[in-house]
Amino acid sequence: MTVPPRSFTAVVNPTAGGSASARTLMPLARLLREAGAELAVEYSRGLEHATALAREAAAAGRAVLGVGGDGMVGCVGGALAGTDAVFGVVPAGRGNDFARQLGLPTDPAGIAEVLLHGEPRAVDVIEANGVPVLGSVYAGVDAVANDNANHSRLRGRASYTAGALRAVLTWKPADYVVTVDGERYRRRGFTVVAANSGYYGFGRHIVPHARVDDGLLDVLIVKHGPKRLFFQVMRELSDGSHLNRPQVEVLRGREVRIELAAPGRVLPYGADGELPGVLPVTAKVLPGALRILLPRSG
Template identity: 25%
Template sequence: MSKRPHIRFIINPTSGPRNKQDVAAQIQAHLDHGKFSHEVVYTERAGHAPELAGEAARCGCAMVVAVGGDGTVNEVARGLLHTETALAILPRGSGNGLARHLQVPMAVDGALRVLNQGHITTIDSGSINGHLFVTTAGIGFDAYISSVFAGSTKRGLQSYVELVMKEVRNYRHLPVKASINGAVIDTHCFVMAFANAAQYGNNAYIAPEADIQDGLLDVCLVRKLDIIKALNLSYSMLTNQLAHADSAEYFKTTHVQVETEEPMMFHADGEYMGKASAFDVQIQPLSLKIVTPQINLV
């Protein structure tokens, strides 16, 4: 009998409403042990998951499962990029942007059923100033919100929307110069989002037409907004209609360069990365193997 493929589960014990023992018990109960052998490890600090994932890939694991939110998924993906080991997701975060784009069930038992099916495909990823992102990156207001949200004890869509409505009135639009497809766009910027997948998370769609396998970034540019336009923008995101909103402009490209007059905040997969005055954003086509339901990923 051939050796069973091995899976490493990487659990972020700080993600999700249930404790880590509960998740480990559900893995034991619902994983198909006739198909797979497995182990469970826990992250001990920020930046630990890429080490654990990279080690698993070098040891020939068939899959590494990120058990956590978008930050954990990003860290595990960093360790698996350009390897033969597939990323899988047990969603345990507040947004779960990649899992929702891929239609991975939010419940642990449902996500494990997808894992048991073992359907693996390959998707694109992106980089912003050398930082990996799998769903979205951005500069401007969304990065500012990421920086504030990181320090908040509240999670979930309602808390996020409340924070946006509180901060949007005082956000200062900054001038940017972006080079996209040979054209230079000189404007003030509320948000410039670089989307590999369709949504930030919580079904808030920033790029509804994004295709995670097309080798292109969907760039969403939102220029100056007043409060009424900001409310309309939020509604359009939450109803998956932003592609048709007059406040957003879209471009498809493989490479974007942005210069700013003063340092601007930026994020990668919702994690605040800091500030910079120049940004280099690129697509990395078909760079990450991933476990998905057997669906069309567009």
């Protein structure tokens, strides 16, 4: 079935992945326009501005594209959550983990095919302390590594690798209270991840059974052990064997609260590659809250 040409507004992070946004957007724009689609391009000055641009375009009845990495994609998609707007993902950042979870192409021709001929499908969204999040919420050594990477002079995977090394070497185990659908779990360890998408941290498949359309969050806990344990777990993500370790626990639920058992320690939590705040954080799943253009065969 042929889909009529669509009207798009691309909300762009001009700094994502160096010049990756421009390298992706320029040929993509040409392909869309050659196919008869209308495309307007808006460059954001920050996440708040991107949110306003996305909502304005959606109110005008246009499909809204998030162009950039997971932070921009999460911001634009989150702005549209709970509405009838159609969202398109244009992966052009450093991580592109949410696009990876969806199985979306990263080349301009493949992206254009999805945008022109794909169909909107409902996927879940996380509400984390009232803020929409597409991928996952995580609180532990990974959030500290994220913070280190954000302040690194390195780029891409190298920045996260260096940030993770520094975070693990300086890490002191956190005493967590994790409440899943009202049931409390006291755990000491490295991190807690509440996942809608199974990928985070530049392609690391941390929660391989997570799905974006099951109405549930998969909660992975890496419990206390030698510091080398965290590096071993990271190496095992490619084949999912980390799930066989006794120090790795997976829970599932619709609402997850992550907090520290004792006052005095401040620990950040991450969401879609951003660091919106510090613990405690409550993550709730919003089933089918966002309509995303996906391949018809996907």
